[in-house]
Amino acid sequence: MARKLMLLAAAGSLALLFGAYLFQALGYAPCKMCLWQRWPHFVAIAAGIVAIFAANRVVALAGGLATLVTAGIGLYHTGVERKWWEGPSSCTGTSDLSGLSGADLLSTDMAGRVVMCDQVSWAFAGLSMASWNAILSLALALLWANAFVRLSRN
Structure with missing residues (x-):
C-alpha cells in the first residue's frame, strides 16, 4: 500500500508539472x-x-x-502576489535597474518575456497558480507522509 501511495503522489507531481507546461504552452509565461x-x-x-x-x-x-x-515556495509566491511581503527584487516591481548596461536596457531579446512574480496571470476561485500549487502540493506531501508512516510500521 505504501508503494501505491508513493506512486500516486509522484503522479500528482507529474500532473501538476503537466498543468504548468500546458499553461505555458497556452501563452501564460512563467515567472522566476x-x-x-x-x-x-x-x-x-x-x-x-x-x-x-x-x-x-x-x-x-x-x-x-x-x-x-x-508548497513552501508556492506559499511564499502567493504572499508576494498578494503584497503580504516583498519578493525577489529580480522579478517584482521593486527591481533595481542600476546593474544593467545601456545595451541591456535597449535590448529587445527579453521584450515580452519578462514576467513579474508579484502579478497574478491566471486565477481560479480567487486563487492563483502559485496558491493552487501550494494547496495541491501539501495534499501530495500528506500522501508521502502516509506512505512513510506505513513503511515505519513494518
Missing part, C-alpha cells in the same frame, strides 16, 4: 518563482520512479520533503 516551484516536483517524480524498485522510508521522506519545498 513559478520555475522554482517546478524543480521539487521533478525530485518527487524521481522519488516515485525509485519507489517502483525500492519503496522505503528514505524515498518516502525525499518525496515528502520535495513536495513540502514546492
Whole structure:
C-alpha cells in the first residue's frame, strides 16, 4: 500500500508539472518563482520512479520533503502576489535597474518575456497558480507522509 501511495503522489507531481507546461504552452509565461516551484516536483517524480524498485522510508521522506519545498515556495509566491511581503527584487516591481548596461536596457531579446512574480496571470476561485500549487502540493506531501508512516510500521 505504501508503494501505491508513493506512486500516486509522484503522479500528482507529474500532473501538476503537466498543468504548468500546458499553461505555458497556452501563452501564460512563467515567472522566476513559478520555475522554482517546478524543480521539487521533478525530485518527487524521481522519488516515485525509485519507489517502483525500492519503496522505503528514505524515498518516502525525499518525496515528502520535495513536495513540502514546492508548497513552501508556492506559499511564499502567493504572499508576494498578494503584497503580504516583498519578493525577489529580480522579478517584482521593486527591481533595481542600476546593474544593467545601456545595451541591456535597449535590448529587445527579453521584450515580452519578462514576467513579474508579484502579478497574478491566471486565477481560479480567487486563487492563483502559485496558491493552487501550494494547496495541491501539501495534499501530495500528506500522501508521502502516509506512505512513510506505513513503511515505519513494518
